[in-house]
Amino acid sequence: MTVLAILAFIGAIAGIAYLITFISSDWPIQLTQYFMRIMWIKAIIMAILLLSLAYGFFKGLLWSWFLGVIMLTIGIILHVHGTLTFLGTLSSYPDQLKNSMPYIIAVYIIPFLILVIYGLILFYLTKPHVKTYFGIGQPSDITSTVKESKRTLVFIAAVLVIIAGICIWGFTPSGDIDIISVSQKPENPQPGDTITVIAEISGGSPFLGVSASLRYPGIIDGVTSKDDNKYSFTFLYPFKDSTEKWYVISAGDKTSEVFEIGRVEKSNITSLSITEVIQTPGKPTTATSSVEISAKVTSNVTISKVTFEDMHFTEGGGGGSGSSSMRSRGNDTYEDIIRLDYYESGTRVFYRIKAVDESGNTAVTPVYTFTLTDPV
Structure with missing residues (x-):
């Protein structure tokens, strides 16, 4: 049990160390304070559970066996669910990327190894000599444990009730x-x-x-x-x-x-303009796989770049944004698409088009918007 206790202790320290390292990097600039708080709360709760588990494993305490089995079972379920969800989001990736070794390692091999480790530890905890170490299976083990640890159990229950009350108050809008x-x-x-x-x-x-x-x-x-x-x-x-x-x-x-x-200072020297912005279909639904946006862009001189900018927001508070170069299809027409594969009903989408010609003149359209609805 000493090995499992050490692993639990290392897991607690590693989780906090990883979060501190992550915060020290440049990645957090893409996260809001709201999600940073959630990450801290999750890390602290997990560290407390793992440190408690390490102590219980080292001492051979009965409750630590139950806690370990529960945490591993929940961990396996969440890991499988998260992996399947992640695979679903990657289904639209090009086949060339899916066949690359880094993709195979990150998407298949590492999640499988983590699942195997969880399974082996859970299997080990069910071995007879391990259960004996924790006092599992002995006559009246639960009854005797309750009697001997009555004060401890009451204290733990009181602490859990207080923590639950604080969490309900603190996390309720x-x-x-x-x-x-x-x-x-x-x-x-x-x-x-x-x-x-x-x-x-x-x-x-x-x-x-x-x-x-x-x-x-x-x-x-x-x-x-x-x-x-x-x-x-x-x-x-x-x-x-x-x-x-x-x-x-x-x-x-x-x-x-x-x-x-x-x-933007828009001069008329080159007559740069963006006209005939067309959205197809005009009223997309959740059954629509993508929306095509096209526009006429004209100028007296060569057009340097036509950019498509978009943002979307779900009713649940999620969202994203992007910026890409529009493709020319001749006759002064440029086009781009907004993929809606994973957008849910109620998602609001905003977009606009910006063009620059070789003289440095710039033209922009108003911001257009549409909201996804369920098919009629």
């Missing part, structure tokens, strides 16, 4: 989430300025607050500071001259209107 107002500083940014967006948001829970984020094509910025119900967000990069950004505030299952920063 205090009311419906609502984006009350959105403002930005400075209102008219100059080149090199750092732009801060302040959103007043009500609702959320005492522990986690609101899952709020600033979203613009290709980027998700988390909360940089919070004062009561006012959430501040700072754009990653300083404002550039002659540029224009559009963004929304996402909070829980709510999404703000579209806001724009700056104005």
Whole structure:
């Protein structure tokens, strides 16, 4: 049992160390404080359970055997479910990638090895000599354990009740989430300025607050500071001259209107313009696999680039964004598609088109939007 105790102890320390290393890297800039709090809470709870398990295994305590079996069983179920879900999201990946060795190792071999390790430990805990070590199977073992550890069990039960009460209070939303107002500083940014967006948001829970984020094509910025119900967000990069950004505030299952920063200087020297923006189909449903967006882009000089920017938000508060170059299909027409394979009913999609010609002139369309519905 000493080996299992050491493994449980190492697992607890490794989990916290991994989280600290992760936070020290550049990855957390893509996460909101809400999800960072969830990661910390999960890591702390798991560390407490594993440290308790290590102590119980080392001492041969009866309750640690039950705790170990329960944790392993739940772990196997969650691991299988998570792996199958992950495989489902990768079903649309190209076959060339699926046949590569890194893909096979990451998607199949590593999850299988983890499952085997879980299974071997669970099998080992059911061996007769191991159960004897923990006092399992001895006459009146449960009754004697309860009598001898009555005070301990009462104390543990009281602690669990208190923790459960605190969690229910701390994680229960205090009311419906609502984006009350959105403002930005400075209102008219100059080149090199750092732009801060302040959103007043009500609702959320005492522990986690609101899952709020600033979203613009290709980027998700988390909360940089919070004062009561006012959430501040700072754009990653300083404002550039002659540029224009559009963004929304996402909070829980709510999404703000579209806001724009700056104005592109649009001269008429090259007559750059974007017209005839067509969305097919006009009213997509969850049965629609993709939406095609096409537009006419014309200029007196060569067009350098036509960019398609989009964002989407689900009713449950999830979402994503992206930016890609549109494909030319001749006759001044450019096209791109929005894949809807895993979008659910109620998902709101925003998009716009931006074009630049060789003179540096820029043109942008208004922001278009549609909401997915169930098929009639």
